[in-house]
Amino acid sequence: MKATNKKSFSETFKKEWMFHVMLLPAMILLLVFAYFPMVGIVISFQDFVPSGGIGQFFHSKWIGFKNFEYIFGLQQFRQVLINTLVIAVWKIITLIIAPLCLALMLNEVRQKAFKKTVQTVIYVPYFLSWVILGGILVDLLSPTNGIVNKVIVALGGQPIYFLGDNKYIRGVMVISNIWKEIGYNTVIYLAALMGIDQSLYEASAIDGAGRIKQLFHITIPGIMPMILLTTILGLGNVLNAGFDQVLNLYSPITYEKADIIDTFVYRIGLNQLQYSVSTAIGLFKSAVSFILISISFGLAHKYAHYEIF
Amino acid sequence: MHKNKIKISPSRRVFIVVNTILLTFVMLASLFPILNILALSFSSNSAAAAGWVTVFPVDFTLDSYKYILENPAFFRAFGISVIRVILGSAISLSVCLLAAYSMSQSDLNFHARKVYRWIFLITMIFNGGMIPTFMVIKMVGVYNTIWALVLPTAVQTFNIILMQNFFRGLPYALTESAMLDGANHFQILAKIILPVSKPSLATVGLFTIVGHWNSWFDGMIYMSDSSKYPLQTFLRNIIQSVDTSKLDLSTVDAMNKISQRTVTAAQIFIAIIPIMIIYPFLQRYFITGMTLGSVKE
Numbered sequence: 001m002k003a004t005n006k007k008s009f010s011e012t013f014k015k016e017w018m019f020h021v022m023l024l025p026a027m028i029l030l031l032v033f034a035y036f037p038m039v040g041i042v043i044s045f046q047d048f049v050p051s052g053g054i055g056q057f058f059h060s061k062w063i064g065f066k067n068f069e070y071i072f073g074l075q076q077f078r079q080v081l082i083n084t085l086v087i088a089v090w091k092i093i094t095l096i097i098a099p100l101c102l103a104l105m106l107n108e109v110r111q112k113a114f115k116k117t118v119q120t121v122i123y124v125p126y127f128l129s130w131v132i133l134g135g136i137l138v139d140l141l142s143p144t145n146g147i148v149n150k151v152i153v154a155l156g157g158q159p160i161y162f163l164g165d166n167k168y169i170r171g172v173m174v175i176s177n178i179w180k181e182i183g184y185n186t187v188i189y190l191a192a193l194m195g196i197d198q199s200l201y202e203a204s205a206i207d208g209a210g211r212i213k214q215l216f217h218i219t220i221p222g223i224m225p226m227i228l229l230t231t232i233l234g235l236g237n238v239l240n241a242g243f244d245q246v247l248n249l250y251s252p253i254t255y256e257k258a259d260i261i262d263t264f265v266y267r268i269g270l271n272q273l274q275y276s277v278s279t280a281i282g283l284f285k286s287a288v289s290f291i292l293i294s295i296s297f298g299l300a301h302k303y304a305h306y307e308i309f
Numbered sequence: 310m311h312k313n314k315i316k317i318s319p320s321r322r323v324f325i326v327v328n329t330i331l332l333t334f335v336m337l338a339s340l341f342p343i344l345n346i347l348a349l350s351f352s353s354n355s356a357a358a359a360g361w362v363t364v365f366p367v368d369f370t371l372d373s374y375k376y377i378l379e380n381p382a383f384f385r386a387f388g389i390s391v392i393r394v395i396l397g398s399a400i401s402l403s404v405c406l407l408a409a410y411s412m413s414q415s416d417l418n419f420h421a422r423k424v425y426r427w428i429f430l431i432t433m434i435f436n437g438g439m440i441p442t443f444m445v446i447k448m449v450g451v452y453n454t455i456w457a458l459v460l461p462t463a464v465q466t467f468n469i470i471l472m473q474n475f476f477r478g479l480p481y482a483l484t485e486s487a488m489l490d491g492a493n494h495f496q497i498l499a500k501i502i503l504p505v506s507k508p509s510l511a512t513v514g515l516f517t518i519v520g521h522w523n524s525w526f527d528g529m530i531y532m533s534d535s536s537k538y539p540l541q542t543f544l545r546n547i548i549q550s551v552d553t554s555k556l557d558l559s560t561v562d563a564m565n566k567i568s569q570r571t572v573t574a575a576q577i578f579i580a581i582i583p584i585m586i587i588y589p590f591l592q593r594y595f596i597t598g599m600t601l602g603s604v605k606e
Contacts, residue, residue, distance in 0.1 A: 012420055018494040019411035019419045026408040026464045027425075030432055033461040037437020037445045056444070102335065105328055114329070120592060121336045124343065127584050127591055129523035131541045135548040135577045136342045139349070139570065147345060150360045179339060187596055211321070244526065248545065269440045270530060282438030290434055 044068075044280035060276075067280035077264070077281070083170075084260040087241040090174045092234040096227060098178050099185035104219070106186070107193045123183035130180075134248030137176055138163065169254040177245060185230060189223060196222035225303075232300045236293035239285050261285050343581070350374070350575035357571050373575035383576060385536065386543035389455070390522060393539055397459040397521040402514055404463050409472035410498045429466045439530075446531055457531035458539065462520070468513045475509035476502060512594040515587060522583060540580055547573055 039057055044067055046060040071077050102122070109115040125133060140146050143161040153159055162168045200218050209217065243262035250258040261281065269278030317325075344364040349357055350373050351366035361367065377383050412429075416422050436442070442461070451457045479502070487497050503510075528542030535546065547569075584591075 016419050016421070019414060020421065022407040022411045022494070022498075023425055025404045026469075027428070029404065029460060029464045030428065032449060033442070033445065034432040034436065034464070037441040038435060040437050040441025040444055043441065056448070057441075102332075105332055108325070108328055109332065114332075118332050118336045122339050123592060123595065124588070125339065127519055127523075127588065128581060129525060129541050131523075131525045131545045131548065132577055132580055133342075135544065135573065136346050138548055139574065140342050140345060145358060145360050145570070147360070147363060179342075182339075191596070211324075247526070248548075265439055270443070275440045275444075279438055279440045282440070286435060286438065293434055 041279060041283055043276050044283045046276055048276040048279075050275070067276050068284065070277060071281055071284070076259075079256065080259050080261055080264045083257060084239055084241045087170055087173055087246075087258070087260060088238045090170070091177050091242065092231075092237065094174055094178050095181055095185055096230055096234070099182050100189055100223075100227065102182060102186045103189035103193060104215075106190060107219075119183075119186075122186065125180045126183045128180070130244040130248045133176065133180055134245070137172070137249065141172065163249060164251065164253050166254055166257040169250065169258045173242070173245060173249060173258065176249070177242060180245075188226060188230065192223040192226040193219065228303060229300055232296050232303070235296040235299075236289065238292060239289050346574045347578050349571055350578045352571060354571055357574075373571040376572050377575055377579070382536070383540075383543070383579075386538055386540045387579075389537065390540040393455060393458045394518055394521045396455065397463070398514060398517045400459055401463045401465060401468075401517050402510070405465055405468045405513065406472060406503075406510070407498075408464070409469045410476060410494070410502065412469060413473045413476035429469065432464075433466050443530060452531060453533045453537065455537075458521075458524070458527050461527070462524075465513075465517070468517070471513055472506070472509050475506060479505065508594070511590070515591055515594055518587065519584065519591065544576055544580055547576065 042057055043060065045062055045064060047063045047066075048060045050056065051059045106115055106118060109118075141148055141162040143149055143159045143164070148162070149159040160168065162172050196219065200222075201214055204214055204218060239261060241260040241262070243260070243266075246258055246260050246263050247266070250263065262285075265278050265281050265285075268274050268281065341364065345362070348362050348364050348366045351369055351371070352362045353368040353370045353372065356362060356367035359367075408429075411419060412422060412425065414422060437445070446452050446457050446461065451460060483501055483505070484497050487501055492500070523541060525539070525541035525545050528537075528539045529545065532538055532542070535543075538546070
């Protein structure tokens with residue numbers, strides 16, 4: 001019995017070894033740059049002192065959950081958690097509603113050239129980095145010479161320092177995020193809209209249904225699965241408030257309302273060099289995210305038959 | 310107009326007009342900030358300081374671009390970005406292509422596939438986080454080299470999934486006869502699969518290129534010499550220094566920075582140009598990418 005198993009194993013390997021070879025470069029890279037850092041998570045249970053060398057993940061003193069106790073005792077961390085949730089939830093909601101409205105509006109356009117032009121233009125920011133978009137926003141919203149404040153002043157208002165005022169910073173984050181990301185979801189919804197059976201509209205028109213009735217009884221139900229799917233998958237992102245964006249738009253004055261988990265991890269770790277504390281916060285985020293992603297994938301699989309890999 | 314067979318009701322007509330106006334507004338709002346930066350880059354310092362540069366340059370000048378031409382630091386950063394795009398995309402595409410071909414096999418043809426699937430999936434959900442990754446980069450000796458920008462992101466699981474799905478969509482007959490003729494998998498991949506995989510390769514390739522061109526954070530933390538910064542990291546430094554200077558507005562300093570403003574605008578615009586050049590292709594493969602990425606069964 002054992003012998004046949006072994007034989008079939010070696011036969012299998014003879015036939016399939018090339019697949020292993022093809023996967024080897026990817027495996028080496030993942031081992032070094034993905035799995036090896038995962039081992040490094042252990043430093044969140046240590047009082048880490050850099051020592052250099054490969055073994056340094058295991059050289060420091062183990063202190064159990066002390067780092068976690070320290071984090072949860074921090075007033076600042078609670079604020080960071082709130083900021084993250086508030087900004088992320090607003091982003092998720094706006095990135096469902098705004099692209100949906102845009103897709104519905106575009107779907108009503110009959111002139112192909114106009115439709116194409118609008119689409120071409122609104123996708124542009126999606127392909128630009130937050131460094132670029134941040135640089136543009138810093139200039140555009142500048143209190144001294146930005147065009148937005150020039151208009152405000154011309155209309156008789158006081159200049160507003162959008163990026164330096166805790167009242168406005170979250171709004172700037174959410175709105176500028178719509179600007180960058182709206183194209184992506186709009187494409188998804190437009191595709192879903194095109195998938196709706198056109199005969200439904202004809203049939204309902206014969207029955208005397210108006211445009212509004214059609215919208216609520218055919219169009220919206222028709223793309224509901226896609227709306228549900230994007231909502232569910234968004235759930236896995238409630239702790240991702242947008243590191244690239246925030247790091248380019250916030251400043252010490254706006255930490256109070258705009259500092260999020262990822263930027264906090266960055267500052268604690270690489271500016272203050274508290275490696276263990278920073279990693280502990282990262283681990284906390286990963287753990288919660290993992291649960292959320294599992295739930296959202298489970299739901300997506302159940303309700304939308306969505307599957308990955 | 311009279312050729313239209315469908316009668317348009319007055320309320321419908323009003324809707325079409327309002328809809329068109331709204332969409333035009335959205336389009337202009339989306340485009341305005343970019344046009345504004347472009348106009349600023351071609352305006353004189355004094356015009357920029359006086360304000361009211363909108364979408365047309367005021368007091369047209371090429372001074373900002375001339376200033377950049379004399380600035381070797383900008384070109385060095387630009388060059389580093391070009392190198393990382395070429396090197397990074399070539400490595401990433403090769404690695405992902407090979408992996409995707411193996412992963413596109415059925416579980417029966419490739420018994421260990423399930424194991425590899427988990428190895429990939431885990432990296433999508435979990436990562437070591439910023440500090441452990443940073444420490445590993447230092448440990449393996451790629452810190453402060455171009456490899457730190459190229460290797461850590463080379464394996465893109467999402468791209469592997471995308472190509473895998475594409476390969477699975479190819480007709481089986483394509484490879485069957487080659488198999489019977491005794492070709493091995495490397496030959497099949499190179500001679501049969503690759504030539505017909507242009508759409509998926511183009512999609513993945515374009516997104517990899519954009520990803521490399523746009524990334525800046527890795528340059529910021531993995532490069533200790535600012536002379537090794539890629540363009541986006543270099544730009545971020547400039548923009549952030551302008552930004553923080555506004556916090557303490559001593560007049561002299563402010564005047565100094567204002568003259569920097571048009572130069573920064575020009576640098577931002579130059580960084581956008583490569584994206585604009587490949588934009589028509591990006592748009593074409595945007596949707597291909599998304600439809601390939603999500604399998605619904």
